[in-house]
Each structure stands twice: as C-alpha cells, then as structure tokens.
Amino acid sequence: MPTASSTTVLVKYTGHRYFRNRLILSLLSGKPVRIDGIRSNDKNPGLRDYEASFLRLVEKITNGSVIEISYTGTSVLLKPGVISGGDISHDCPLSRSIGYFLEPMVAIAPFAKTKVHLTLKGITTDDKDLSADLIRTVTLTHLQLFNISDGLELRIKKRGAAPLGGGEVHFLCPVVRQIKTLNFVDAGKIKRIRGISHSVRVSPQFSNRMIEACRSVLNRYIPDIYLYSDVFKGEESGKSPGYALSLVAESTTGALHCSESVSEPGGSPEDTALRASRALLSEITRGGCIDRHCQSLVMLYMTLGSEDVGRCKMGELSPTAVQTLRDIRDFFGTTFKIVPDTEPPSIDDEGSELTGPQLLLSCYGTGFINVNRSIA
Secondary structure, X not given: OOOXXXXXXXXXXXXOOOHHHHHXXXXXXXXXXXXXXXXXXXXXOOOOHHHHHHHHHHHHHEEOOEEEEOOOOOOXXXXXXXXXXXXXXXXXXXXXXXXXXXXXXXHHHHHOOOOEEEEEEEOOEOOOOOOHHHHHHHHHHHHHHHOOOOOOEEEEEEXXXXXXXXXXXXXXXXXXXXXXXXXXXXXXXXXEEEEEEEEEOOOOHHHHHHXXXXXXXXXXXXXXXXXXXXXXXXXXXXXXOEEEEEEEEEEOOOOXXXXXXXXXXXXXXXXXXXXXXXXXXXXXXXXXXXXXXXXXXXXXXHHHOOOOEEEEEEOOOXXXXXXXXXXXXXXXXXXXXXXXXXXXXOEOOOOOEOOOOOEEEXXXXXXXXXXXHHHO
C-alpha cells in the first residue's frame, strides 16, 4: 500500500487514450491523477458519454473518491478513495458495450473492501470491446493464475446486440488480501478449441451455420473442437437482432488465445465464422502464454504480486500493453526487464516458424496488500 507521502504526488497525462487504465492505476496506487487535453482539438471536445458513465461507475464502486471535471470536459482530476465493493448496478450507454466497463472492474474488484456483486445492463457484444463471453472464459481464467478463483463468476442473464442492447450480466468477485507471484514461461502446444456461437432475434439456424463454417477451417488443424450453440429467445434476447462467434484455444500448459467476430449488416453467418476462425489462428501464431487482450491485466497483477520476481512469456506486445508498462512505472515505480526468448521456435514441415517473436517479461512485485479487506 502506498505511504501517506507518496499519495500526494499528482500524476499528469494528456489525451483521451488509455483513459480507463490510468484511472484504475490511480485507484490501486492511491495516487491522484489529472488528465488534460481530452479531445481539445476535436469538433466535439471533452469526455464522451461512455467515459462520463465510467466515471460514475468508479464513483459507485469506491468510497471517498473525488472526481473533478472541467467546464469544457477536456480535463479530469481523480483523487482516489477506498474501493468499497458491495452490490452495484449500472446502466451502460449504448455507445459502448458492457465489456468497456467490465474489463477495468475485473482488475480492481479483488482489492475491494467487501465482495463485489456488479450488475451491468446494455450491449453484451460489439466489435469495439471484449464481449461478455470472452471476459467470462478468458479474462476471469487469467485471474486464476494469481490464485483468485473461489466465488469468481460472470453470469450472462440477457444478451443484447447493438444498437439497442437490452443485455444484462452479473459479475461476482471475492476479495483477496494478496495475490501470488506469477511464473508462467511454458506456452505448450494447442490441445483444444472451444467456442460459443450465439444468436438473438434471428433464425436459430444462423448459429449452426457459423459452427459449420468455423469447423471447415479449424478441423484441418486439430480434432478436439467443441462449439456450443447458444440461442436466446423472448425477453432474454435483448432488443436488437444479431449473432456472434467467440473462440478460445487452450494449450497443454493452460495458455489461452481467443478471438471473436460479430455480425455485420449485409454479411452472412459464414463470413462472421471465417473472420473469427482466421483471427484465432493469427492469435495462436503470435504465441506466448498470455492472450493479447489480457497482457495489460497480467502486467498489472505481476506488479502487485508478492515481493518476489514474477516471470511470464508473451508474444508481440500490443500498443496498449506497451503504454501500460510506462503507466505502471509512473504510478508504482516498477520497471520490467524484457528480453527475447532464447528457446528455438517451433518449425512446421515446410521449415517455416510457427510462432512469432517471443518475449520474456520479469519484474519485482511491490508486495501490494489489500488493507481494506483486513479491516472489514
């Protein structure tokens, strides 16, 4: 936990990018953050409705946080309070899906004062953010690497496709005192692929057509493929028609890689399935032990781990992950050692490499302790 003297240091940023990550790092480190120049040169300057809504959600899940927004909306100051947790309900705007709000909540929920029971309503799947399906099957599974598992659950009560939404998810998370150090450097070989093909307010046959098209691509590589058809009807199907396919590949050592594709106007279920299948093969080619969408979360938890050296192998870092490394240095003073992996890459029958460049990341944990929980 940061000392009283460290919490007075104001961390400053400019621009609207990585907005959520910086607020989450502020809440965990206890350091206030000021973000200026939010779309100051835009025709419509300032915060968007989904960013303002995210600030309201931060206010609900914390106690004593002070949020100041400038008159033009181009500047935000957050003085973090205690992550209180408890029962929270939030209506997400239709401009972004539930995933935009749920991802950062997953990162801070284990460090709350009491168990978190979060209900989010809105769009469950879109093409901008991670869907509720992938957060349930991939993001929450990555938390188990850090010993956060008992009572961790995400229930999809209703599905809601864009543009009118109507979906609802319930996120339940236990609180922990401290997370364990990660040591995950063996990516293994892909042993199985699982997927969820869902459709709402369209013919149930669309779901089966996606499964057939997906198998036509992936069955060439691996026999162990199980794709679940999830058709929601009536009240539980939201307000708009749509369909999507989410895929997860698991390796022999538990490494996960995922992809998804959402229906497009004028597109066919087969097109959607082929996009998702090829995206999954592309993700697997990147290699590493951590999925690209979860790199930032794993880096944050490696920083918060016990006072020991954590190690993890990753594929090519995403731009968000690179910026997360810089922001972690600003808030926690922790730097990562990144070296190329010396292990020779896998070679196929034609002599070409099966995976891209691999990186070994290591850092010394800060020994972060959830003081809120010990008081509760």
